[in-house]
Amino acid sequence: MAPLQWNWIESMGMQDDKAFFVALGHKVAQLRKEHGLTQQVLAEQLGIAQQTLAHYEGARLRVAASMLPQLAQIFSIPVDELIGQSTKTARNKRGPTPKWQQQIEQIATLPRAKQQVVMQMLDGLLAGEVH
Secondary structure: HHHHHHHHHHHHHHHHHHHHHHHHHHHHHHHHHOOOHHHHHHHHHOOOOHHHHHHHHOOOOOHHHHHHHHHHHHHHHHHHHHOOOOOOHHHOOOOOOOOOHHHHHHOOOOOOHHHHHHHHHHHHHHOOOOO
């Protein structure tokens, strides 16, 4: 009886995986269209073939985890939003993420030295020192 139970558990996990990659593929296609990108253009930005992207969008292939940050950056959204794991703040608000918030999230991905340069510029601007 244990092998039957194990197979059932494995099949449930596979169903969850399949649902995840179907949803991810739909999200990538939706975001690509919202940003006015063709499959060819997005595939070139990702360094993959257009056919591979089409397979990702149709969930015939699984998007590599290493590609998620690059996709999120292209679409100017956090990875958790790309994979459908909205934060509490995102769930409570309506509409797209404001541009300034997207920029802050992008700044957070920069190397520490570049983050400090951006913070100095902002501090100067907010203090009225930058013209």
